[in-house]
Amino acid sequence: MSFVPNAKLSATAKQTGQALINFIDKAPSAFHAVFETVQSLKAEGFSQLREDESWEEAIQPGGKYYVTRNQSAVIAFAVGGQWQKGNGFHIVGAHSDSPxxxxxxxxxxxxxxxxxxxxxxxxxxxxxxxxxxxxxxxxxxxxxxxxxxxxxxxxxxxxxxxxxxxxxxxxxxxxxxxxxxxxxxxxxxxxxxxxxxxxxxxxxxxxxxxxxxxxxxxxxxxxxxxxxxxxxxxxxxxxxxTQGGAIGGLLEEYVFSPRLDNLCCTWLAFQSLIKSLPTLDDESNVRVAASFDNEEVGSSSLMGAGSNFLQSIITRVSGGNLTGEVARKSMLISADMAHCVHPNYSEKHEANARIQMHSGPVIKYNANERYATSGESALLIKEIGRRHNLDIQEFVSRQDCPCGSTIGPILATRTGIRTVDMGLAQYSMHSIREQCGTVDLELSIDLFSNYFNDFVQVDGTIKTDSLLA
Structure with missing residues (x-):
């Protein structure tokens, strides 16, 4: 559908934007971002697990847990009530650091x-x-x-x-x-x-x-x-x-804030996991939200996406190696911000991929694997969006402009898990103050929480290997 924000939805979008600002204002470092995330998890009944302790008796169907590393990276997971070893993981991953x-x-x-x-x-x-x-x-x-x-x-x-x-x-x-x-x-x-x-x-x-x-x-x-x-x-x-975030624009439709890239997606990942909890009893997979440190400098660190942090947790929960069976049943959304078409520099954007604010979350593509999106992973997300009447935009960089990268290709390579790179439209990426749209926050939480709820069922309807049978 084509989204037009009405007065009622704009009011709730403003509240969502203010909730994001409250989080970002308390999180001027990756350490603080993880601390604030942990507070929200503890309020929802998540229990801490430590990497230097045994988890053999701890993991139970219906359980909710979180693990931190270096105080600057955190992974939370909620085990489905119908889960058994060998089942998959559906993940939303982001990063806690900013330039x-x-x-x-x-x-x-x-x-x-x-x-x-x-x-x-x-x-x-x-x-x-x-x-x-x-x-x-x-x-x-x-x-x-x-x-x-x-x-x-x-x-x-x-x-x-x-x-x-x-x-x-x-x-x-x-x-x-x-x-x-x-x-x-x-x-x-x-x-x-x-x-x-x-x-x-x-x-x-x-x-x-x-x-x-x-x-x-x-x-x-x-x-x-x-x-x-x-x-x-x-x-x-x-x-x-020290200037905090603010709701701005004449119609109060924007978030003006530092560190939107990528505390916005960190907040969305964990809020979406929390929003999905009422349906956890019927879940057969494990739902995961993750925020890694050091993405802005390549992710190659103890607490970055290039480390063994995610793999070690999946392995320990599964009770064995990250096998092809588990990986094939799994999916990862790599959530990071995306470039909204700039009204003063529209020529810098690919003509058919000029994404807009308030028009929904964005799937990001790159033929040279700077993003990890594949046809199959994009199809899964589009189908979830279609079922819930949620618009999804598509982004690709111009051929004569450089393209950034994300945790997506790194984690896809290390885990063998299908991955889609996604984001929200924003201006001023990597500035000391950035800008995004309030409505996109609500649309993204809707999509990501429905991804947690619906992934297993939707995944069962897509058969990409049938031609080779």
């Missing part, structure tokens, strides 16, 4: 009477959008609780303590005014404080000279965590824009 600036292991810089922080670019961000933004700090701090116990604790300093100032236009040459350019190492250094004020606030000591980070930054972290500075063993911290 950002990360504080270097040695970050202390002082220049021209100003204290600055050394940062490293993470992922392929539009770094020009980070200039003149009010930046906070979030991530994980390793705190020495005792001589025998070091704990990873989350910290969130949601106030503007840093800024990367733009060079005044009067000091730029003519070429720089036309095309803003900068050096990532020299010019992406946030300003933390002036040397004079720092000295007045906290006089330097001999220990300060040896410190890897500015003492006033360490003081702030210690205060936030209610510990002493000497208890801070190490940290993994990212900068983020």
């Amino acid at each position: 950002c600036l990360k504080i270097k292991p040695v970050s202390k810089i002082e220049s021209q009477g100003t204290l600055q922080v050394g940062v490293e670019t993470y992922g392929g961000g539009l770094w020009n959008t980070w200039f003149d933004r009010d930046l906070g700090v979030a991530g994980r701090v390793f705190v020495k609780e005792s001589e025998s116990n070091i704990e990873g604790r989350l910290v969130l300093i949601n106030r503007p303590i840093m800024r990367i100032p733009m060079l005044a236009i009067h000091l730029q040459d003519a070429d720089a005014r036309k095309a803003f350019s900068f050096n990532n190492e020299n010019h992406l250094r946030p300003v933390l404080a002036t040397s004079v004020m720092a000295e007045l606030t906290r006089p330097k000591t001999e220990e300060d000279a040896k410190a890897k980070h500015h003492p006033i930054l360490l003081d702030l972290l210690a205060k936030e965590l209610d510990v002493n500075v000497d208890q801070i063993f190490d940290f993994e911290l990212s900068l983020f824009d």
